[in-house]
Amino acid sequence: MIEIDEKLVKKVEEYEDELYRKIENKELTLCEMCEDVFPYKPQKRFCDACLKRRRYLRQKDYAKRDYVVAKRKTGSALSKKQEYDLARRNEWKDKNPIQQKLCPACDKMFTPKTRNPKIKYCSAECRNLKYKVKKE
Numbered sequence: 001m002i003e004i005d006e007k008l009v010k011k012v013e014e015y016e017d018e019l020y021r022k023i024e025n026k027e028l029t030l031c032e033m034c035e036d037v038f039p040y041k042p043q044k045r046f047c048d049a050c051l052k053r054r055r056y057l058r059q060k061d062y063a064k065r066d067y068v069v070a071k072r073k074t075g076s077a078l079s080k081k082q083e084y085d086l087a088r089r090n091e092w093k094d095k096n097p098i099q100q101k102l103c104p105a106c107d108k109m110f111t112p113k114t115r116n117p118k119i120k121y122c123s124a125e126c127r128n129l130k131y132k133v134k135k136e
């Protein structure tokens, strides 16, 4: 059996009573995070240690975010992305070569310079020829 020191229990109870009385009287405040007590100050909800810790954690968060943003904006990161995009584009071009088309004006196969589907004629002359034919 553990012997309970009645005197000590009473002392603790008295101490707690005193504490709560002081908290009620706004002489002391109970920290919302660690339940430590500190001298009352209006609007102050956390003890100094907890405030410090909160501030530190927030600064760490900010620092981390700033670092990530700064890193994303650096020139090397940008050019890396551009390099990657260019490589992807070239890869796609290699896999999808420009298809030959049949010119409807001169009936010749030709390779257009771009993938633009609007390109139908092998040359400007053929295109003009077609328009002339249409007009007549």
Ligand SMILES: [Zn+2]
Pocket: 031, 032, 033, 034, 035, 036, 046, 047, 048, 049, 050, 051
């Ligand atoms: Zn605290």
Ligand SMILES: [Zn+2]
Pocket: 103, 104, 105, 106, 107, 108, 121, 122, 123, 126
């Ligand atoms: Zn043509």
